[in-house]
Amino acid sequence: MSNQKPGINREAFLVRDLFDKEIEQKPTRDGFGLGVVDAAKLDENVVVLCADLTESTRALWFKEKFPNRFVQMGVSEQSMAAIAAGMAMAGKVPFIASYAAFSPGRNWEQIRTTASLSDTNMKIVGAHAGVSVGPDGATHQMTEDIAIMRVLPNMIVVSPCDAVEAKKATMAGAKVVGPVYLRFAREKSPVFTTNKTPFKLGRAETFRFGDDLTIIATGPLLYEALLAAEQLSKRGIEARVLNVHTIKPLDTKAIALAAKETGAIVTVEEAQAAGGLGGVVCETVASLCPVPVERVGMPDRFGESGEPKELLEAFGMTAPYIAMAAERVLRRKRGEKVEATLPFVTAAAEKIVEMRAAVMKEALGRAPRKWGGNKSDLSLKSRTKK
Amino acid sequence: MPNLTLGPKVRNDLHLHDRKLKQLEERATTIREDIIDMLVEAGSGHSAGPLGMADVFAALYFHVMVHDPKKPNWKDRDRLVLSNGHICPVQYAALAHAGYFPKAEMMTLRKLGSRLQGHPDRAALPGVENTAGPLGDGSSQAVGLAYAALLDRSPWRVYCVMSDGELGCGITWEAMLFAGRNRLYNLTFIVDRNNIQIDGTTEEIMPLEPLAAKFESFGLHVERCAGNSIRDFVTAIERAHGVSEKPTVILADTIPGYGVEFMEYDFRWHGMPPKAGGESSMAIDQIRTLGGKIRSEHE
Secondary structure (H helix, E strand, O other): OOOOOOEEOHHHOOOOOOOOOOOOEEEHHHHHHHHHHHHHHHOOOEEEEEOOOHHHHOHHHHHHHOHHHEEEOOOOHHHHHHHHHHHHHOOOEEEEEEEOOOOOOOOHHHHHHHHHHOOOOOEEEEEOEOHHHOOOOHHHOEOOHHHHHHOOOOOEEEOOOOHHHHHHHHHHHHHOOOOEEEEOOOOEEEOOOOOOOOOOOOOOEEEEEOOOEEEEEOHHHHHHHHHHHHHHHHOOOOEEEEEOOEEEOOOHHHHHHHHHHHOOEEEEEEEEOOOOHHHHHHHHHHHHOOOOEEEEEEOOOOOOOOOHHHHHHHOOOOHHHHHHHHHHHHHHHOOOOOOOOOHHHHHHHHHHHHHHHHHHHHHHHOOEHHHOOOEOHHHOHHHOOO | OOOOOOOOOOOOOOOOOHHHHHHHHHHHHHHHHHHHHHHHHHOOOOOHHHHHOHHHHHHHHHHHOOOOOOOOOOOOOOEEEEOOHHHHHHHHHHHHHHOOOOHHHHHHOOOOOOOOOOOOOOOOOOOOOOOOOOOOHHHHHHHHHHHHHHHOOOOOOEEEEEEOHHHHOHHHHHHHHHHHHOOOOOEEEEEEEOOEEOOEEHHHHOOOOOHHHHHHHOOOEEEEEEOOOHHHHHHHHHHHHHOOOOOEEEEEEOOOOOOOOOOOOOHHHOOOOOOOOHHHHHHHHHHHHHHHHHHHHOO
16 A cells, blocks of 8 residues: 555646646647657757658648758658668667558568667657547557557657657657657547656656556546546545556556555556557566456457547547446456456447447438438538538 | 469450440549538548549449449459558449449448448448558559469459559559569559649659659550540550550549549648538539530530
8 A cells, every 4th residue: 555645646747627628638749749849959860751641740840840851751651661760870860750550550570670670769650549540440540559569679669648748758759869669649639747747758657646456548548547537536446547658668666566556457548458558567467466457448359430539439448448447357356256258348349339320320311312311412511501 | 483374354345435425424523522522421531532533433333344233242343452542432432323332321431330431441341342541552452363363264354543642652563563573464553643642742752753664664564544534544444455465554644633623733632621611512513513514525
């Protein structure tokens, strides 16, 4: 047991109105855009390479400030990685920017050989990671990047929780010598940390105290973890919440301490629940302090088209599902018998069927006559003259 | 090297009567309207590529390809591999009109539960041969299909639609090496040469010209056609069918956003739909005017 009173850690300096519905929202990729400009001001060797996604990765903000240090690659992620490695071997600090599905998704071998094995000082920027990419669908929703990057020796893997932390992570990534993977999201998410919130690569931060269990989260879903902890608190369960922005090297001390002091862990990530944060936490507690673990994340399936917020709910990554995972892990901690199936996964699988049916019914109900429906063609959104 | 001799046996009569041409052009206009309607309902998606390729898709699905919408898994169907998956609205509209699925489903593009995923999913929708989105993979899949067809002495052909921007992907050229070496003459690549990609024009981002010479040096036969002229495109296809020792690449020069004047030639329309309201209704009006212009030529 720790000596801390349950509740938000005041020394984490989170925003004052943490659970205000009107909390400011920004995508974490914005933090990269700002951070890489600041990093470039401090180090003239910082260069940015981008594979035809300048605006959406926010590499554009760097290009506008430092046009001569920006390199347009076209749709060539594989050579982008290896060319960046060449530049790093000549003393540059290259950031390579694309969507996570393509980099590191497509160019993983080039990263393995020319960044990781060669231990070059280059930074891989994976934007649009996770399912919150939304309507683009499974091909663009990268959910395997944490798993494939964290197994690379020498690689540092960082998944910031909001735009403010994303900026800090980018600047820290520029300073450290060696390959770094930075994971960012497309969709807006709550900005709940501040400039005063402590951030150090490789160190987990306690955002909430509690001794009944620990929720270990990474990326923007950390906010959902805090919401889940609040919901649990109302039921008399006090969850510790750890921000594990650095998945590699993992803060094994903090994880082991959490396991020892709380005896139960739930991991939360917007990625495959296998192999990523969930995987590394299980590996760590198995060798240091075995306790029950439940993993919230993609349950061994791909994403699909939908609105970002719908998808997070449909895949069981929001606060209510995290709370359900917490309930199960607590039953295991108490030594009670639990069902073989995971209730938080089953509930989401049922929910998505319901949600799909509702969305399809609404859309098909508005089908115009020209497409076999019974509504006027002029009722199509495209035909409204404003 | 296996004996890759026997080639396609079944093909459609490609002679283009004026009446058939007019039908195809009207079909392309309808597809363009559907693209705008779908994209605005979805609230996201790509405009320029689908509009530019409506003529090619109308020609492929309603004139060139041997296929049966009632039997989407018929083993001897021609295959259309879409490598630049983001232009799928044009394929979806063509498939719906051909009868692969109810047209009403065009209302569901990019929504939760839809078979019309933001990028095509081969498991979800009949008529979709390959799952696509990440650029460059389609040409290799098409090569694999064509190679297998020749191994089995199958009668079907493979058409692979790809973008010019995706020629930046190294895998494309690996596929071309293989296609040229194995003389996959049952395979036709169709490059949407619209000169734009997300960040700008292709010649500004990463120049491709002289493009025909590049493909020729990889052992492909090259045809160049006006991609917004159905007659010109069909002629290029006929020429491709006449080449029996090499795969063909058709460089289809298209106008991105074709039919919607405020989108044409503008790379900024690569990845966004028109706004609902004045913008989208103007797009529909302009497409109809275009249809009117085309029709008058043949009446």
